[in-house]
Amino acid sequence: MRNEIYKPLIESIPLRRSTRAFLPEQLPKEYTEQIKHFFKDLELPFIHHARIEIFQAEPGKKLYNNGINPIDNLALIAETDLASISKAGFAGELVMLYAVSLGLSTCWFGHYKLSELGKYIDGIASADRIRESTMGYGYGKHIDAGERVICCMPFGRQNEKSKRLVDIVGAKLLTKRNPIEDLLEIPGSLNSCPEEIKDVLEYARLAPSAANAQMWRFGFGNGFTTVTVAKPVGYKHFKWEHPDVDIGMCAAHIWLGLLEKGYSPKVDVKADADRAFWMFDF
Ligand SMILES: Cc1cc2nc3c(=O)[nH]c(=O)nc-3n(C[C@H](O)[C@H](O)[C@H](O)COP(=O)(O)O)c2cc1C
Incomplete structure (x- = not known):
């Protein structure tokens, strides 16, 4: 793009x-x-x-x-x-x-x-x-x-x-975002994460999600040259039946963030258990 x-x-x-x-x-x-x-x-x-x-x-x-x-x-x-x-x-x-x-x-x-x-x-x-x-x-x-x-x-x-x-309740209660540390597939995995990838995840966590559930979890591989995002396996929301739609939105934010950092990532999404699993390699 x-x-x-x-x-x-x-x-x-x-x-x-x-x-x-x-x-x-x-x-x-x-x-x-x-x-x-x-x-x-x-x-x-x-x-x-x-x-x-x-x-x-x-x-x-x-x-x-x-x-x-x-x-x-x-x-x-x-x-x-x-x-x-x-x-x-x-x-x-x-x-x-x-x-x-x-x-x-x-x-x-x-x-x-x-x-x-x-x-x-x-x-x-x-x-x-x-x-x-x-x-x-x-x-x-x-x-x-x-x-x-x-x-x-x-x-x-x-x-x-x-x-x-x-509208008033929505604007107040439904807009807060969790810190990246709380959105990791493996807790603590952010410790040695390069700053530029943290910047990308800052964009990712601002994505909208149904009922502001923020069900995305980020993962890393290959010395932080792979970023993944998916909902937790088995995750369900009582009001919204299709959280994988939201995961795609979050993935779009990751992609934009990586483009801004000068990467042209290889992007792959596939079904993994009960979820869509996104992988960005750069
Ligand atoms: C897939 C999806 C479905 C949504 N469905 C509704 C909805 O049916 N009714 C509604 O009032 N808001 C809906 N929202 C808006 C979310 O409540 C909102 O994105 C979230 O609270 C975060 O607030 P923000 O978008 O202002 O950052 C939906 C958002 C997403 C991503």
């Missing part, structure tokens, strides 16, 4: 926050066009088949579980095996950072209302699919269920005047 493309994405990492209150205004069309082009031209270090659909939602309807319904939205669509959803998380996070670099606010939503989304995207909300979903939200618990909408993201201008409790 060229410097002029990834630099604004890196600068957006510390600026990005989940926004759940938007002004009820449709964005000028050039924003949605820019986002579409960004995704189309995205050069990733692996083959993937994720795609996005941008759509305008009807105001006043509950597309998301907390009732926000901005006009401009994006659906991230991919196959649902572990590696594919994780790659979708990677690609989706780069789009989110790109939207932030355009001055827009966003939020990942794993729990979008499928029947509502079906009004805007054809062929995704049959009665069977709605039955599979978690009480009508998201795409359900299945792994390898075929192509599904992995997550939805609203994007637009933040409503700074919103006083909704959910």
